[in-house]
Amino acid sequence: MDRGALRRRDVLAASGALVVSGGLSGCVFDSRGSLRSQNTTTTGSPSTQTPPPSSADAPPDSTAAPRSQRVSFRATHGAELEGTLYGAGDCGIVLIPQSHKDRHIWRPQAKTYAQLGHLALTTEVDPTNRTESVLGAIRFMRREQNVTRLLLIGASTGGKAALEANVRAEAGAVDGTVTLSANGGAENASELQGRLLFMISEDERPEYVRVGHALAENAPEPKELITYSGGAHARALVVEKHGDAVRRRLRKFVSTVCTGS
Numbered sequence: 001m002d003r004g005a006l007r008r009r010d011v012l013a014a015s016g017a018l019v020v021s022g023g024l025s026g027c028v029f030d031s032r033g034s035l036r037s038q039n040t041t042t043t044g045s046p047s048t049q050t051p052p053p054s055s056a057d058a059p060p061d062s063t064a065a066p067r068s069q070r071v072s073f074r075a076t077h078g079a080e081l082e083g084t085l086y087g088a089g090d091c092g093i094v095l096i097p098q099s100h101k102d103r104h105i106w107r108p109q110a111k112t113y114a115q116l117g118h119l120a121l122t123t124e125v126d127p128t129n130r131t132e133s134v135l136g137a138i139r140f141m142r143r144e145q146n147v148t149r150l151l152l153i154g155a156s157t158g159g160k161a162a163l164e165a166n167v168r169a170e171a172g173a174v175d176g177t178v179t180l181s182a183n184g185g186a187e188n189a190s191e192l193q194g195r196l197l198f199m200i201s202e203d204e205r206p207e208y209v210r211v212g213h214a215l216a217e218n219a220p221e222p223k224e225l226i227t228y229s230g231g232a233h234a235r236a237l238v239v240e241k242h243g244d245a246v247r248r249r250l251r252k253f254v255s256t257v258c259t260g261s
Contacts, residue, residue, distance in 0.1 A: 066114040073144070075126055075136035083123040083137070085145070087114025091258035092147030094137045095122045096130075096158030098234045105235050109153075109247070113254055119145060130161035131168065138169050151176040151194075151257050153250070155234035156208075160184040163215075167191045176257035178250065179215070181234040183207065186214035196223040197253050199246065203231040 069085045084103060093113050095106035103122035110120035121141060125133035134152065141147050152174060154162030159178075163185030166174045176195040179185070181204060196219050200212035216225035226249065232240040238247060255261075 066111055068110075071121075071140075073136055073140040075129065075133040076139065077126070077129050077132040079126040079129070079133070079136075081124050081126065081133055081136060083121050083140075084110070086110040086120040086122070087118060089118040089258075090147055091118045091149040091151070091254075092141040092145060093118055093120045093151045093153060093254060094134065094141060094162075095120060096125060096134055096137075096152065096154035096162055097122075098154075098156035098158050099127070101155075101235065106153075109238070109250065112247075112251065116251070116255065116258075118254065118258055119147060121145075125158070125161065130157060131164040134161045134165035135168060138165060138173055142173060149175045149258055149260065151178070151254060153178040153180075154182070155180045156183050159234070163192065164188070166193060169193070175260075176253065178253060179212075180237050180246075181208045182211050182215065184211060186211045186218065189215050189218035190220065192219050195253070195257050196220075197249075198223070198225045199228070199237055199249075200225070201228050201230050201232045201237065203229070204233045208233065 066087045071083050071085055072080055073083065074080055082103070084107075086107075087110075093110075095103070095110060097103055097105055103124050106122045110122050113120040119141070121137060123133070123137045134154070138150060138152075141150055150173065152162040152166060154160070154177075159180060159182030162177050162179060163182060166177045167188045171193065174194045176197075177192065178197045178199070180199045181201070182198070196215070198212050198215045198219075200209055202209065212225055212227070216223060228237065228242045228246070230241050232242070237243070238250075
């Protein structure tokens with residue numbers, strides 16, 4: 001065989017080793033929150049399947065790139081949802097985006113929690129029923145990923161969905177919940193389970209501030225309300241003026257809940 005043929009053979013062999021394909025049929029909610037037909041072929045290693053976030057959404061939480069895996073699961077009302085799993089471990093963290101954002105905004109934090117030895121799920125939601133979407137994520141992590149402890153972290157509408165799912169989930173299903181500028185969910189605050197952390201900015205829209213204080217007043221212990229100066233809303237708390245402090249506090253909360261301390 002001549003050198004040209006050998007080189008072509010080696011190139012084909014190398015490229016073939018990078019291709020993993022599989023077919024999935026049905027409908028899922030994609031990163032834009034809309035239904036689409038799914039029939040996908042995935043190329044490359046799992047860690048390359050998620051597009052990179054913008055620089056504004058990439059605080060220095062982590063430097064390494066833990067393996068990731070794109071998954072799909074069903075919400076409790078039947079909608080099929082997309083998500084990305086990062087890392088591995090007995091403690092699971094579900095990260096829920098706010099309206100008009102997709103799951104990729106949480107990727108830097110998911111990487112960090114994976115590096116800490118946990119299993120993080122960034123998930124899309126059905127915009128017509130966010131709470132059922134989060135309940136589906138809880139069931140997926142508990143039953144299919146077999147986590148023994150579970151946290152919810154949600155921003156704005158994602159925070160409200162996390163609170164409502166916390167109340168509706170089976171007793172003991174949620175060990176910790178974090179909300180960043182939740183836009184609702186305070187009406188059932190007394191029924192929340194697990195450790196609780198509420199974050200708001202003092203100068204954001206008054207309705208978010210009211211919800212934060214109502215949660216802090218009516219939720220059971222252990223709970224904490226942290227108020228930051230400025231007007232950063234929801235996920236912006238993680239990346240703007242107080243980003244370093246917010247990210248440290250989130251890591252501390254995750255560590256506390258995951259270790260049961």
